[in-house]
Amino acid sequence: MATIGIFDSGSGGLSVLKEMLKVLPGERYIYYSDNANCPYGEKTAEFICERAESICSMLIEKGAEIIVVACNTATAAAIASLRKRFAIPFVGMEPAVKPAALGTRSGVIGVLATDGTLKASKYLNTKDRFSGGVRIEEHVGRGFVELVESLELDGKRARGVVEASLLPLLEAGADVIVLGCTHYPFLLPLMESIAKERGYEVRFIDPAPAVSRHLVEVAAERGISSADPNPGVILLSSGPKESLERLYRSIL
Numbered sequence: 001m002a003t004i005g006i007f008d009s010g011s012g013g014l015s016v017l018k019e020m021l022k023v024l025p026g027e028r029y030i031y032y033s034d035n036a037n038c039p040y041g042e043k044t045a046e047f048i049c050e051r052a053e054s055i056c057s058m059l060i061e062k063g064a065e066i067i068v069v070a071c072n073t074a075t076a077a078a079i080a081s082l083r084k085r086f087a088i089p090f091v092g093m094e095p096a097v098k099p100a101a102l103g104t105r106s107g108v109i110g111v112l113a114t115d116g117t118l119k120a121s122k123y124l125n126t127k128d129r130f131s132g133g134v135r136i137e138e139h140v141g142r143g144f145v146e147l148v149e150s151l152e153l154d155g156k157r158a159r160g161v162v163e164a165s166l167l168p169l170l171e172a173g174a175d176v177i178v179l180g181c182t183h184y185p186f187l188l189p190l191m192e193s194i195a196k197e198r199g200y201e202v203r204f205i206d207p208a209p210a211v212s213r214h215l216v217e218v219a220a221e222r223g224i225s226s227a228d229p230n231p232g233v234i235l236l237s238s239g240p241k242e243s244l245e246r247l248y249r250s251i252l
């Protein structure tokens with residue numbers, strides 16, 4: 001593999017880049033944060049498709065040979081049209097409904113994601129195929145993306161915002177919760193502490209490690225050769241870069 005493009009509506013995709021760097025440390029990554037247009041969660045699918053196409057054209061011009069859509073919302077809205085329009089391989093996010101359904105003991109799983117992801121046919125199909133008789137409780141992580149973009153990962157206000165979306169899932173009996181938005185893993189320590197304090201035993205599933213393993217397989221299948229002569233990470237964004245750079249330093 002030589003150059004890998006990766007994009008998200010903001011800094012959330014860094015939670016995926018973190019896992020990619022573990023399995024493929026010697027590559028050249030170009031990360032694009034579309035933070036001038038963040039959040040994507042409540043934008044139309046047409047808008048997200050247009051942004052995704054123009055970001056991918058730019059990443060390909062800069063040499064990307066494979067692109068990871070490190071955003072559940074953009075995967076749901078745009079990956080099919082990206083695959084039609086561009087000849088390079090794309091790897092997208094999949095809400096981890098299947099492993100959650102296999103792992104639950106209570107028979108209830110929770111899914112935290114954006115409104116766009118939860119309403120998309122891609123998610124609805126995954127749910128139909130893999131939920132296997134378990135009950136799925138869903139909640140939009142309202143305000144989570146804004147917390148991560150402003151690096152507010154703890155404190156009283158962040159706790160209140162996270163509790164409002166997490167507690168309904170815990171109260172409904174979910175013992176496995178899928179993180180269906182790439183921003184949410186940055187709030188995992190806070191979510192774990194809220195659950196523990198209230199006496200809930202719950203496991204959170206972040207699909208990023210599985211997506212990174214899939215990236216390795218896709219690259220190998222397509223014969224994209226490994227190890228770039230200029231490894232490293234280039235960070236680009238459509239808006240201010242400071243919080244992106246700070247969050248990036250925290251994943252290293």
Ligand code: DGL
Nearest residue numbers: 009039040041072073182
């Ligand atoms: N990080 C994104 C996702 O995985 C997008 C969140 C947003 O911009 O609303 O869905």
